[in-house]
Amino acid sequence: PGAAVGVVGRQRLGPFDVARLTATDPAALDTWLRANGFTLPARLKTALAPYVAEHWEYVAIRLAPDTADSALRGALDPLHLTFAADRAVYPMRLSRLATTPQSLGLYVLAAHRMEPATAIGGPPPRTVYAGRLTDPGGALGPLAHGTPYLTALTQQFPQPARISGDHELRRAASDTPVQQVIHDDELDRVAGIPAWLLTVGGLAVLLTAALTVLAGRRARRPVAPPPPVAPPPPLA
Incomplete structure (x- = not known):
């Protein structure tokens, strides 16, 4: 043996x-x-x-x-592993031993858009990007040769003990592109003061001024004299 x-x-x-x-x-x-x-x-x-x-x-x-007494310093170059397989599988079973919530960010290069077959015990995975790479450059160029479709997936595991297996990836029903849009709200300021506060404050000042003018006009309005009182007729 x-x-x-x-x-x-x-x-x-x-x-x-x-x-x-x-x-x-x-x-x-x-x-x-x-x-x-x-x-x-x-x-x-x-x-x-x-x-x-x-x-x-x-x-x-x-x-x-x-x-043994030397120390490692600086950044480490990444390792690139290549191997043949019948199925696209991302191992996740060992993560069930984690004692804190886990998050997964997975980037898949393939000929088409890909998706996990199941949620493996967590909330459904989300596709945050899916699209065909037209002219990838840099280190991504050789990796994308022959597999030009990039799918980016994310998933949260608040209870890692519920992870039931590995992620097996399959071709999605369509190659519909996905582009995540992030809205970044910014607060406009004037001289360090929020613009909305100046607007609301300005309206309040104008309203106060208008009420003051009306009150002043009412205070200065002349009072009409009472009508004359006719004497009563003489007694018979």
Whole structure:
């Protein structure tokens, strides 16, 4: 029988120690990782069991300075992983072990617009952007070659323990573009004073002045003398 853990490859990429592994036993995988300097929380050992049962491969990555007493400084270059697969799957099962709410931001490059097949125990995912890239430049250019449609998804998991599986992505019913619009309200100010306050205050001043003028006019209006009183007729 083959070994419980197979080392497909191991290499050093800058400050990263990278190992590509297969496993038929989650306990053996945990033992190998610990023996080779990869820290794995104890509660993750059983969480890896579904992936082992489905014959996944694993990429273990750790930061490894040149010497034990040297420190890492500055920004780290991102790692680009490429592999063939029959389905587009984003692993999420390990996130169910989180003790605080989790959020997911996922960018998918494909030939068409993509969507998650299910909500996997959280609120429905939202598509915040979907559109065909006409002339992507920079680092995005090579990635978008042959897969020019970008879909950006976001999802919140207020209760991570309810995550029921991994996100399996499928083609959406249409390639309808989506562009999120963010409204940014700004308060106009005049000399540091909100314009609405000046407007309301100005109207209040005008109204007060108008009432004062009316009151003054009423106060200065001459009073008409009473009509003359006719003497009573003489008694017979």
